[in-house]
Amino acid sequence: MTTPCPICRKPANPATAPFCSKRCADIDLGRWLTGQYVVPGQDGEALAAEGEDNRQPPS
Ligand SMILES: [Zn+2]
Numbered sequence: 001m002t003t004p005c006p007i008c009r010k011p012a013n014p015a016t017a018p019f020c021s022k023r024c025a026d027i028d029l030g031r032w033l034t035g036q037y038v039v040p041g042q043d044g045e046a047l048a049a050e051g052e053d054n055r056q057p058p059s
Contacts, residue, residue, distance in 0.1 A: 002012045005020035007027050012018050019025040 005012050005024050007024035010020040
């Protein structure tokens with residue numbers, strides 16, 4: 001008994017479970033990488049740096 005692939009809902013492949021294929025595994029990995037690492041980190045850094053720059057401009 002297998003759970004369906006969370007990406008495309010095809011039957012999962014035992015070799016790449018819980019996904020149906022390596023491709024779907026990569027898609028899922030990319031999703032949480034961009035969601036938890038790249039977006040909040042870059043956003044926070046960019047906003048903080050810009051805010052300080054605008055507050056005290058070098059004269
Ligand atoms: Zn799939």
